[in-house]
Amino acid sequence: MAQPVLSVRDLRVEFVTRRGILKAIDGISFDIGKGEVLGVVGESGAGKSVTGSAVIGLIDPPGRIAGGEVLLSGMRIDNLPPEEMRRVRGKRIGMIFQDPLTSLNPLYRVSEQLVETIRTHTNLSASAARKRAIDLLAEVGIPAPERRIDSYPHEFSGGMRQRVVIALALCAEPELIIADEPTTALDVSVQAQIISLLKRLGREHGTAIMLVTHDMGVIAETADRVAVMYAGRIAEIGPVRDVVQNPLHPYAKGLMGAIPSLESETDRLVQIPGSMPRLSAIPPGCPFNPRCPYVFDRCRVERPEPIQHSEHRVACHLYDESSARSEAVA
Amino acid sequence: MTERSYVEVKDLRREFDVSKPWLNRVLEGGEKQFLKAVDGVSFSIAKGETFALVGESGSGKSTVARMVVGLLPPTNGEVVIDGVSMSSKAALAERQRLRRRIQMIFQDPYASLNPRWQVDRIVAEPIRAFHLIEREKEIEARVGELLTLVGLHPADGKKYPHEFSGGQRQRVAIARALASNAEFIVCDEPTSALDVSVQAQILNLMRDLQDRLGLTYLLISHNLAVVRHMATRIGVMYLGRIVEISNGRELFAQPKHPYTRMLLDAVPDVGMTGRQRIPVSGEIPNPISPPSGCTFNPRCPFANERCRAEIPPLLGGVACHAIHEGRLAVDAAA
Numbered sequence: 001m002a003q004p005v006l007s008v009r010d011l012r013v014e015f016v017t018r019r020g021i022l023k024a025i026d027g028i029s030f031d032i033g034k035g036e037v038l039g040v041v042g043e044s045g046a047g048k049s050v051t052g053s054a055v056i057g058l059i060d061p062p063g064r065i066a067g068g069e070v071l072l073s074g075m076r077i078d079n080l081p082p083e084e085m086r087r088v089r090g091k092r093i094g095m096i097f098q099d100p101l102t103s104l105n106p107l108y109r110v111s112e113q114l115v116e117t118i119r120t121h122t123n124l125s126a127s128a129a130r131k132r133a134i135d136l137l138a139e140v141g142i143p144a145p146e147r148r149i150d151s152y153p154h155e156f157s158g159g160m161r162q163r164v165v166i167a168l169a170l171c172a173e174p175e176l177i178i179a180d181e182p183t184t185a186l187d188v189s190v191q192a193q194i195i196s197l198l199k200r201l202g203r204e205h206g207t208a209i210m211l212v213t214h215d216m217g218v219i220a221e222t223a224d225r226v227a228v229m230y231a232g233r234i235a236e237i238g239p240v241r242d243v244v245q246n247p248l249h250p251y252a253k254g255l256m257g258a259i260p261s262l263e264s265e266t267d268r269l270v271q272i273p274g275s276m277p278r279l280s281a282i283p284p285g286c287p288f289n290p291r292c293p294y295v296f297d298r299c300r301v302e303r304p305e306p307i308q309h310s311e312h313r314v315a316c317h318l319y320d321e322s323s324a325r326s327e328a329v330a
Numbered sequence: 331m332t333e334r335s336y337v338e339v340k341d342l343r344r345e346f347d348v349s350k351p352w353l354n355r356v357l358e359g360g361e362k363q364f365l366k367a368v369d370g371v372s373f374s375i376a377k378g379e380t381f382a383l384v385g386e387s388g389s390g391k392s393t394v395a396r397m398v399v400g401l402l403p404p405t406n407g408e409v410v411i412d413g414v415s416m417s418s419k420a421a422l423a424e425r426q427r428l429r430r431r432i433q434m435i436f437q438d439p440y441a442s443l444n445p446r447w448q449v450d451r452i453v454a455e456p457i458r459a460f461h462l463i464e465r466e467k468e469i470e471a472r473v474g475e476l477l478t479l480v481g482l483h484p485a486d487g488k489k490y491p492h493e494f495s496g497g498q499r500q501r502v503a504i505a506r507a508l509a510s511n512a513e514f515i516v517c518d519e520p521t522s523a524l525d526v527s528v529q530a531q532i533l534n535l536m537r538d539l540q541d542r543l544g545l546t547y548l549l550i551s552h553n554l555a556v557v558r559h560m561a562t563r564i565g566v567m568y569l570g571r572i573v574e575i576s577n578g579r580e581l582f583a584q585p586k587h588p589y590t591r592m593l594l595d596a597v598p599d600v601g602m603t604g605r606q607r608i609p610v611s612g613e614i615p616n617p618i619s620p621p622s623g624c625t626f627n628p629r630c631p632f633a634n635e636r637c638r639a640e641i642p643p644l645l646g647g648v649a650c651h652a653i654h655e656g657r658l659a660v661d662a663a664a
Contacts, residue, residue: 043525043526043527043528044525157613158613159613160613187386187387187552187613187614188386188552188554188593188596188597189386189592189593189596189613189614190613191596191598192595192596192597192598193611195598214525214526215598216526217597217598218598220598221598254527255526255527257530258526258527258529258530259526259530259555260530260533260553260555260556260558260559261555261558261559262554262555262558262582262594262597266559267537268534268537269530269533269534269559270530271527271530271531271534272527272530272531275495275497275498275525275527275528276525
């Protein structure tokens with residue numbers, strides 16, 4: 001691969017609380033190439049959204065980046081001063097949040113918000129910026145953009161509002177878009193429209209997209225590669241088809257089996273016993289060990305490091321060559 | 331249906347008054363406005379069956395659920411459960427006896443349990459309210475039994491709801507629903523606030539309990555995969571009406587109504603079978619001023635003049651002029 005657009009190296013994020021330091025992200029590494037969509041999937045509390053916020057530098061105290069590096073096209077951005085980071089944000093990294101109503105200012109017309117963003121990041125004149133805003137709205141599929149541009153956010157429906165937010169993220173033609181649960185608040189029929197829009201934009205502009213969601217279906221439809229997160233670590237990362245159809249990590253296996261399918265009929269869904277540990281009580285060794293059906297002694301003491309296994313990278317002792325158990329599940 | 335239906339819903343309607351306040355109407359002019367949330371819904375559920383209502387937000391599925399359990403009086407229509415009409419004033423005593431056998435599980439397990447009550451008190455509430463068991467010792471034993479039944483420990487009864495995770499709270503809600511020996515449980519989006527692995531636990535538990543206790547479920551959900559997994563029969567709702575009603579398997583193998591087809595096409599494909607998704611155009615219209623005729627007509631590729639003028643009746647399990655007239659072949663779907 002050429003130089004990746006985003007490269008995250010051993011990132012760690014901590015939250016300092018009265019009861020001690022909580023490790024929300026504990027040493028994750030991944031790359032996203034040009035035009036690639038990386039899906040980040042996991043259950044609530046896995047650290048998916050914190051990862052997104054850390055990349056864009058939006059971790060607020062008491063949270064802090066405790067270690068590691070974030071590189072945007074080779075440039076280190078995690079240690080930039082706030083003022084410089086502000087310029088990177090929006091210009092080089094666009095962000096789409098879950099709830100389109102809270103990411104738009106209800107008191108300003110859509111035109112004002114778009115023009116302001118465009119003029120902050122480019123040196124277009126007011127009229128040129130407005131023209132560009134109309135083009136952007138047309139691109140994200142808003143009908144009659146020249147009339148709709150002067151509406152307020154509340155005059156749009158949920159799906160249309162999310163399109164406006166996407167247009168806003170595209171204003172400065174960023175290299176990377178972080179989409180945090182972009183379709184979760186939407187109905188399925190509208191969700192499908194937004195997904196195909198994101199895919200098309202990634203393809204046409206060569207934008208790298210980091211798609212954070214808990215919905216495996218959305219990932220399967222959209223992403224090129226997928227990272228499965230569990231308790232602040234990446235359990236498994238690999239090409240989407242491989243991970244979805246042939247997951248290696250016991251957690252990923254459980255997660256795939258737990259999803260009811262439209263195609264096949266099963267009597268019982270795969271059930272992972274227990275639930276995700278709290279950040280204050282992450283078990284030693286592999287964080288998944290208390291719930292894992294294949295657990296053995298080593299899992300309880302030693303933290304598994306990511307191992308390359310065909311096209312996947314998987315953090316599980318079962319796939320370690322030196323471990324005698326490796327053939328048991330593979 | 332051959333067997334006698336346990337729940338019978340007949341022509342249920344519900345309107346909400348969304349008019350401006352009286353003074354504003356007088357000063358600024360303007361008529362009273364009504365939102366037809368549910369507009370003539372009929373279905374029946376056999377004993378031991380799971381009937382599901384699916385639809386997108388605003389389709390009126392939750393309003394139907396609330397009317398079925400009696401939380402919301404219908405504007406029109408009737409709910410008959412086990413031969414007793416829930417709306418007639420005459421059979422009051424009988425209706426009260428019936429109430430015990432109907433329970434509801436809500437979407438948000440954080441909001442549906444009293445945070446100040448210990449779990450054993452929450453679960454025992456229906457027992458005390460209906461005076462099913464009088465002796466405290468026996469109530470305690472029964473609560474322990476119920477908690478075990480839903481996969482919790484009897485000692486969990488001494489905890490408060492905040493000490494449990496979302497999935498465990500939903501288990502408490504299920505235990506409470508079973509406390510009065512309920513036979514019919516209305517589940518309004520029981521798993522949509524939960525993560526997938528926890529959702530799987532709750533869905534499995536619901537099926538196990540159905541097998542053991544012979545429960546009848548009315549399941550409300552927007553998640554087609556969940557519905558397919560759970561339901562024996564399915565009703566698809568759009569803007570307050572049922573547009574298609576069919577056996578679970580049939581609905582997915584051979585969807586008839588254009589809206590059902592669209593909905594199935596829109597579901598992200600986890601199986602990665604390479605199925606091409608057809609993104610649907612348009613969104614659900616504003617229910618205050620729904621389109622005339624078939625409410626789906628502005629988004630329907632098969633709409634004609636008749637669809638815009640005349641409401642299609644539910645015939646042969648589907649409410650669509652194009653299908654009734656033979657303009658749209660049934661097996662064209664897939």
